Amino acid sequence: MPVFRPKIIGYYCQYCAYLSDDNFGKVKIPSNVKKCKLLCSGKLDILNILETFESGIDGIFVVGCKEDECRNINGNSRASRRVNYIKKILEQIGISSERIAVYNIEPESLFSNVFLEASAEMGKKIRGLGPIYK
């Protein structure tokens, strides 16, 4: 049986990426993780995320700024609350809510490292869950 390589999308806020020293500079993001830039994590759209899962993406994560440090005041907390709403819908239809997660950058952490850690952690979690549609 071929090894399952989950299809993952990592959304990220352009501000935490640009404010960081190296953006994606030196780190190598696994090829099964597609990077997707948002103007702000608050741009995360519920319908868009659900349709993304519908299309067969196995896992999604969002990297946003530290709490209380959103350039647009509360875009990151909006993103978290939207993710909670999505989790609720996923559970209702029998999909694990673990398939979506939010990661926040700490002031002392490099954006690229957080994105990389999120990719690894989500990759592991989704491999455990298996493909979204069997």
Added chain:
Amino acid sequence: MIIASQKSVREIADNLTKHKRISVAGCGTCVAVCFAGGERESEILASALRMFFKLKSRKVEIRQQTVKRQCEWEFIEELKENIDWADIVVSTACGIGVQAVQKKYLPKRVLPGLNTSFMGMPTSPGVWKERCLGCGDCVLDETGGICPIARCAKNLLNGPCGGSQNGKCEISKDIDCAWQEIYDRLKVLGLLDSMNEIALPKNWSTSRDGGPRRIVREDVNT
């Protein structure tokens, strides 16, 4: 406006056991403004249902369409093509819209996608509160524009009751006492004297106690 909340997708899906073509009908008026059943919310429901059936390996087609409103015949006319196509319809309108669509498109079945709750308004983003119970004999002129029927837990016409504490209702510390609000409002309006007037028993025959209600306007009637 009419305020509603979404039913769980699971509850809706459990009623769609053998159907192959489902039409999700959104409503673009009250329930769109309270983010329960407008275009986006009915698209979200359609997407969630598609995933639900995909997980069960069931081949189900879903169409989504939103009309301006579902509580008037001429607007729901536009749903005809998608409803004729479908085996069953899920309407994300309020209970009025669901009943209208069901009647118009008999014998097709129409299921509710929402729980219709009350007449109210948003008081802050994401919070909706009840404001009117439709009693049919409005007393807002006597209460400074704050409804004691919808906003006082006991519908008191002569309040507050003994349970009013620090501006909160005795049923919950999260609920403002309507009669405290009325008192404060009458003060602002310079009408505090009217607190001394005893309101006589209300004629409830104009409310639900008189059975289902209707309004007839001869000048509009055909």
